[in-house]
Amino acid sequence: MTNSLDLPGRPRDTRVVVAMSGGVDSSVTAALLKAEGYDVVGVTLQLYDHGAAVHRKGACCAGQDIYDAKAVAERIGIPHYVLDYESRFKEAVIDRFAQSYIDGETPVPCVACNMSIKFHDLLNTARELGAEVLATGHYIASRALPGGGRALYRAKEEERDQSYFLFGTTREQLDILRFPLGDRTKPEVRDLARQFGLAIADKHDSQDICFVPSGHYAEIIERLKPGAAEAGEIVDLDGKVLGTHHGIIHYTVGQRRGLGVATGSPLYVVRLDAESRRVVVGPREALRMSRIVLRDVNWIGDGSIDAALADDRREVFVKVRSTRPPQAGWLMAGKDGYEVELAAGEHGVSPGQACVFYDAGEGQARVLGGGFIKSAVAASDMMPAPRERVAAVLRG
Numbered sequence: 001m002t003n004s005l006d007l008p009g010r011p012r013d014t015r016v017v018v019a020m021s022g023g024v025d026s027s028v029t030a031a032l033l034k035a036e037g038y039d040v041v042g043v044t045l046q047l048y049d050h051g052a053a054v055h056r057k058g059a060c061c062a063g064q065d066i067y068d069a070k071a072v073a074e075r076i077g078i079p080h081y082v083l084d085y086e087s088r089f090k091e092a093v094i095d096r097f098a099q100s101y102i103d104g105e106t107p108v109p110c111v112a113c114n115m116s117i118k119f120h121d122l123l124n125t126a127r128e129l130g131a132e133v134l135a136t137g138h139y140i141a142s143r144a145l146p147g148g149g150r151a152l153y154r155a156k157e158e159e160r161d162q163s164y165f166l167f168g169t170t171r172e173q174l175d176i177l178r179f180p181l182g183d184r185t186k187p188e189v190r191d192l193a194r195q196f197g198l199a200i201a202d203k204h205d206s207q208d209i210c211f212v213p214s215g216h217y218a219e220i221i222e223r224l225k226p227g228a229a230e231a232g233e234i235v236d237l238d239g240k241v242l243g244t245h246h247g248i249i250h251y252t253v254g255q256r257r258g259l260g261v262a263t264g265s266p267l268y269v270v271r272l273d274a275e276s277r278r279v280v281v282g283p284r285e286a287l288r289m290s291r292i293v294l295r296d297v298n299w300i301g302d303g304s305i306d307a308a309l310a311d312d313r314r315e316v317f318v319k320v321r322s323t324r325p326p327q328a329g330w331l332m333a334g335k336d337g338y339e340v341e342l343a344a345g346e347h348g349v350s351p352g353q354a355c356v357f358y359d360a361g362e363g364q365a366r367v368l369g370g371g372f373i374k375s376a377v378a379a380s381d382m383m384p385a386p387r388e389r390v391a392a393v394l395r396g
Contacts, residue, residue, distance in 0.1 A: 030078060076196065140163050234281060291342070319355070321353065
């Protein structure tokens with residue numbers, strides 16, 4: 001029998017906690033490990049009030065999903081627990097999400113959830129249950145390193161790769177975490193769900209922001225932070241007033257639709273100034289940024305990040321949006337922390353988003369770490385592009 005966890009010893013002697021969201025990926029993860037003989041325990045987290053999301057396609061961690069996870073656990077014959085994490089989730093994820101928009105940022109709540117809830121609180125719960133491993137259904141690969149420890153790699157199926165959301169994982173967590181689906185494709189996973197007789201085999205995938213039932217995040221922010229949507233001015237790059245808005249929480253960098261102003265040529269949100277409550281707009285070329293200043297950087301490459309930058313900079317591949325492919329660039333130390341220079345620039349770089357770095361070898365790209373975007377500026381001098389060989393490897 002295949003060992004999906006890359007562990008020594010007999011599977012039956014190893015307890016594994018599987019984070020079960022009620023979706024097909026985590027359900028197949030639990031079924032696979034049970035079939036391989038592991039002592040599997042399923043845990044589902046109730047993260048928010050599920051009343052509005054019980055029957056909504058694309059929801060997760062609430063309502064129907066909890067019942068689906070329970071049904072899968074019964075089908076494959078494992079114990080299953082539902083833990084109430086609502087207050088913790090609100091404090092660590094939802095409240096910070098709202099404040100980030102108020103501050104003129106575009107947050108990534110899935111990153112915050114992974115860092116503070118799933119790979120911190122839930123991992124501690126797994127230890128309390130006597131587990132040696134916490135397994136999830138994320139599409140990312142984890143492999144042992146020759147000298148000890150483990151590393152993260154982009155998933156086999158590029159369009160499913162979730163490494164962007166997991167850059168905050170620490171080395172200590174990697175020793176305990178496993179991702180059995182990293183080298184599988186979504187069609188393969190659904191086929192396995194059918195083979196295991198799971199009723200959720202054709203269930204819709206969950207959406208990115210699970211706690212926004214309507215898809216209108218501003219409604220959530222206004223409910224949590226009354227008065228957050230303060231009116232202000234929409235101005236061009238020279239400061240000329242073009243119109244007014246009803247709150248910067250309704251805008252994100254790169255946005256084109258719904259600006260409510262017309263100048264005869266397309267306008268995009270270039271910058272949000274929370275202090276002055278101004279939405280700055282301009283042509284698309286004004287969105288192109290080449291240098292990114294980071295905060296809260298997490299490094300999981302070899303050695304320390306400073307040792308990796310011994311030559312002042314390190315050639316890396318960078319991902320600044322979850323839906324965009326990595327591009328060539330350099331990681332370096334700057335006067336305000338660590339910075340990234342993008343070889344070809346990037347449009348719509350927004351404070352609050354994640355910036356993830358990758359190395360490349362003769363296979364899937366290794367995740368080196370990442371940080372959150374503090375600010376982005378255009379650079380007048382572009383450095384020469386990195387080696388085409390490495391770029392070709394990353395493209396697969």
